[in-house]
Amino acid sequence: DGDVYKYYADGEWKKSSSGKTVAIINPTTRKTQYKVQACTQEEVNKVMELAKTAQKSWAKTPLWKRAELLHKAAAILKEHKAPIAECLVKEIAKPAKDAITEVVRSGDLISYTAEEGVRILGEGKFLVSDSFPGNQRTKYCLTSKIPLGVILAIPPFNYPVNLAVSKIAPALIAGNSLVLKPPTQGAVSALHMVHCFHLAGFPKGLISCVTGKGSEIGDFLTMHPGVNCISFTGGDTGIAISKKAGMIPLQMELGGKDACIVLEDADLDLVAANIIKGGFSYSGQRCTAVKVVLVMESVADVLVEKVKAKVAKLTVGAPEDDCDITPVVSESSANFIEGLVKDAKEKGATFCQEYKRDGNLIWPLLLDNVRPDMRIAWEEPFGPVLPVIRINSIEEGIHHCNASNFGLQGCVFTKDVNKAILISDAMETGTVQINSAPARGPDHFPFQGLKDSGIGSQGVTNSINMMTKIKSTVINLP
Numbered sequence: 001d002g003d004v005y006k007y008y009a010d011g012e013w014k015k016s017s018s019g020k021t022v023a024i025i026n027p028t029t030r031k032t033q034y035k036v037q038a039c040t041q042e043e044v045n046k047v048m049e050l051a052k053t054a055q056k057s058w059a060k061t062p063l064w065k066r067a068e069l070l071h072k073a074a075a076i077l078k079e080h081k082a083p084i085a086e087c088l089v090k091e092i093a094k095p096a097k098d099a100i101t102e103v104v105r106s107g108d109l110i111s112y113t114a115e116e117g118v119r120i121l122g123e124g125k126f127l128v129s130d131s132f133p134g135n136q137r138t139k140y141c142l143t144s145k146i147p148l149g150v151i152l153a154i155p156p157f158n159y160p161v162n163l164a165v166s167k168i169a170p171a172l173i174a175g176n177s178l179v180l181k182p183p184t185q186g187a188v189s190a191l192h193m194v195h196c197f198h199l200a201g202f203p204k205g206l207i208s209c210v211t212g213k214g215s216e217i218g219d220f221l222t223m224h225p226g227v228n229c230i231s232f233t234g235g236d237t238g239i240a241i242s243k244k245a246g247m248i249p250l251q252m253e254l255g256g257k258d259a260c261i262v263l264e265d266a267d268l269d270l271v272a273a274n275i276i277k278g279g280f281s282y283s284g285q286r287c288t289a290v291k292v293v294l295v296m297e298s299v300a301d302v303l304v305e306k307v308k309a310k311v312a313k314l315t316v317g318a319p320e321d322d323c324d325i326t327p328v329v330s331e332s333s334a335n336f337i338e339g340l341v342k343d344a345k346e347k348g349a350t351f352c353q354e355y356k357r358d359g360n361l362i363w364p365l366l367l368d369n370v371r372p373d374m375r376i377a378w379e380e381p382f383g384p385v386l387p388v389i390r391i392n393s394i395e396e397g398i399h400h401c402n403a404s405n406f407g408l409q410g411c412v413f414t415k416d417v418n419k420a421i422l423i424s425d426a427m428e429t430g431t432v433q434i435n436s437a438p439a440r441g442p443d444h445f446p447f448q449g450l451k452d453s454g455i456g457s458q459g460v461t462n463s464i465n466m467m468t469k470i471k472s473t474v475i476n477l478p
């Protein structure tokens, strides 16, 4: 019937007074795997109060000590990679090896953030007044970076550990406290990760993790007057949150429809390998997955054949067996993907493989000759289905890319570096990769989306800066 997990507040594991739990369905078995507490609004209020108090003394804790605790948490997290990865396999059907990688990458991210934090936050600025017209050298301005207060972190199901620590570590090194609301699928992995911070010995109340139904505590958390900053990764909900949130800094990473533009001179083996990696890893459930291929007509037949041959080699099945393609996160997600496939079928797309589904498991599917009137040309399936649109000019490719509401990443394949740079400049996306599939990492690189893909920029350095503000002290000389 599923193990029941407690939520984390005031340095302790607690049962909710609601007496209710939320079930986490294993995407593979479609049975309840775990249960987490359905926290109440009163419990959220309590957590916010504790976070506010704990932050005051944490901000006064020396920076090197804050860094030391983060390094400790990183080491503990890495030591516990096996049980955490097991949860990722059961909760979100992440292939076993990728689950381990997620945890290790998260440990590295925490350590890197601690190191980057002591450098960034260890430096301030000193300005003198006489550089501005009309001023004498009578004012000295000292600036430093101070924490914002309480950070609310809301990561998505696809990286419940990594995209949680990418918010937690910068928040903590900068002297903030942290309230985590994990995704339901992925909540138990997140609770295990929080336990590693607990074992590292962070002060009580500084970190909390509340679980529960979005309908009960979602808006209550994001609109809570005690929250001083929201860092969110996920889908459309982010747009709703940004409309309702108060006058606080927001860091949002939402969806994407990352295009892969393939020119005639591209190394087609390299392209095919990157389309497979970019389009089908974790069954396409990544914001940065390749979500549309825009290939020049003259090389399209050859490329499609190469990709087809590689699709045929993808293993399909259980995450425990480390298959390439595993069940998508939920039945509703599988139904949504199926809707896009049916629409493409009705409108005449070429199916390179037969469409096949068993429960939440959808076999990898490449759709050729997709046209702009098909939903799959614009919407993100978040599943192992990839459309190919044949183009007759570079302009046509750029036009399709820029007509999207999204603007996360994109990629271009060509041997002509000049063309690649011109295309990169023309693509309205936060990042363009030349000759490789889109990806967020390495995790210290800036990561940002334009348009509906987000607000602000992430990556270790940007996140630390974003979770602070500048404080000045001006010394006025006689």
Ligand code: G3P
Residues within 6 Å of the ligand: 158, 159, 163, 233, 253, 285, 286, 287, 288, 438, 439, 440, 441
């Ligand atoms: O939300 C971002 C995530 O989906 C992409 O991260 O590391 O797979 O490029 P990554």
